[in-house]
Amino acid sequence: MKFSATVTLQYDTIFSSFSPADYLKGLDWMKANHLDGAELCISNYNNLDVAKIKDELDQRGLGCSTLSTGQARGLEGLSLIGVPADVTKKTQERFMQxxxxxKILGSKVTMGLMRGLGSQTTMDKDLKELAEAMKPIIEYADKKGVIICLEAINRYETALxxxxxxTVEFIDNGLGNPDCVGILWDLFHANIEDIGYERSIKIMGNKLKHIHLADSNRMFPGYGHTDIAAILKMVxxxxYSEYASFECFNxxxxxxxxxxxxxxxQKMREL
Structure with a gap:
């Protein structure tokens, strides 16, 4: 298992310990703390040199675990469902970016709240709409050899x-189980929604492609009541040899x- 932490390139986020202006200091901190990579929070690609970012990571011996994509929902209102067709199209295009x-960074792409919120009363319709909106994204990801990590998110943030x-059921039956779509399992959300961690690990199987680390209260591991060490040992x-990435508050x-x-x-590596 590899470990990464969130760092943001353009706009502040509560999940990064460094501001965009201090992005390189964040990478230096990751290297000094023997992390394997960075989870890059990217909202858009205006004036963003991805090849330069790759070089900055390479210079420090860091990989890129995933691209965190959700900022564009709050900043631009991007969503795959529940919006006019032109917004859906713009959101699809952003995911393709x-x-x-x-592809350049050798990472995966997360799909969290930018998929859309839906509602309990229209869930079946919303999921069908989401599956349809994801089709061109899945086709493009498959062509490029990139994994999309669909995040399970608690009921207080989305109905879907x-x-x-x-999430497994949707990937299997809603999307037809494409090879390029897996699951982002966030331990904060799982603490609220999942019946049991061991049960969820078995259900996800090889669809588990990325893990977000946060305790039961979204604090740094060890400051809530989730036994993260036991969960990671089971994983x-x-x-599992993919990344577990810190997405906790400071x-x-x-x-x-x-x-x-x-x-x-280091303790988690020794499990």
Whole structure:
């Protein structure tokens, strides 16, 4: 298993310990704390040199685990469903840009809230609409050899695909089980929605392509009640060799995150 942390390139995010202006300092911190890569938060590709970013990662011996894509929903209103057709098209095009960047960076692409929120009363219709909107993205990802990580997100943020089980069912039956679509399993959301961690790991199987690390209260691991070490040990026992990436708040403090990450990761490597 490999480890990464979120760093943002354009706009501040609560999940990064560094501002966009300090992006390179963030990469230096990752290298100093023996992380394997970075999860890059990218909203758009205006004046963004992806090849330069790849070089900056390579210089530090870092990979790119995934591209975090959700900022564009809040900043631009991008969504695959529940919006006018021209917005859906623009969102599809943005995902294709992410796929192009991921091809260069050797990373995966996350699909979280930018897929759309839906509602409980129109869930079946929403999921059919989502499957249709994802078709050109899936075709493009398959052509480029890039994995899309569909995130299971709790019910308080979206009505759609809340649990690992629901996400597996959608990939299998809604999308036809394409090879280029897997699951992003966020332990904060799983703590709310999943019946049991071991059960979810078995249900996801080889569809599990990326993990987000955060405790039950979205704090740094060890400051809530989730036994993350036990969960990661179960995941490692399946042969999982992809990334687990920190997506927690800078809590209980920024200093905690900056000072404890290296030692915590080393403990997880020794499981």
């Amino acid at each position: 992410h796929i192009d960047a991921a 695909l809340n649990s690992a089980e629901a 490692k026992n399946t042969g 809590l209980p403090s920024l200093e905690t995150v900056l000072n404890e990450t290296g030692a915590w990761v």
